[in-house]
Amino acid sequence: MDIVIIGAGNVAHCFGHLLKLHGHQILQVISRRKESAVELAESLHSTGTDDLLDINMEADVYIMAVNDAAIPELNDELRLGKRFVVHTAGAVPLDAIKKISLNTGVIYPLQSLRKEIRNYPAIPLLLEAANDEVMRRLKSVAQSISTDIQEVNSHQRLQLHLAAVLCNNFTNHLIARAKGYCEKEGLDFTLLQPIIKETFDRLEKFPPEAVQTGPAVRNDESTMSRHRALLENEDYLKLIYQVMSDSIYDLHRS
16 A cells, blocks of 8 residues: 555554555654654655655555644644544554544554664554544555554443553563662662563463562561661662562462
8 A cells, every 4th residue: 555654653663664664655744843754754765854844645555653642733724525544552542633524543553663663573563433434544554564463442442552551661660660770779770680581481371460579479578677777768669679578468368
């Protein structure tokens, strides 16, 4: 298909290169920053602009890969009639772009994407569409770049987005906090790399609740008390430690 990408961030980069790799043509990249639009466009052998009035009107699909806050503004400014327009946000409902076109949809990548990626991980794609024809076209695009595709509504997508934040964003932040603690205390953070890897590797084989370990799951108050003492001057880490310990105990006490 011939595709116009609106946006030049992480998702736009990944979608653009994946789509081109699988035979689609990127006609144009549009971004608020012309430099970003041109940079991405050149890597896709396309053209870039920062002017919505110059949008190419000959595309089969228009993909809005922009941050959530930019979508309401685009909904007010962009008018594409009956052309097929989709956004890629996890927490934004389908009807947030209803002014732009009569044929709207969502293609949300349930994956943490960075534009520096070259070896792409598996990317589940969650689809929603205003009508059957949009869904047909969405599936055609999605199936060309992913083998894991599901139809969900806006509420389900928001719920999955929340779950993804818990699994990915919060976990990454927790590890960053642990790294900061080790550096502050003069400890070698690399010693934790094997246990971090094992934590995620085993989740491919077992449900997480079945492999929970640590002092909280066995209600080892003596060990937890010593841990809390170490965190006496670490307000956030101490709070995180207590909340997580309470949550683990609550989940497993029955």
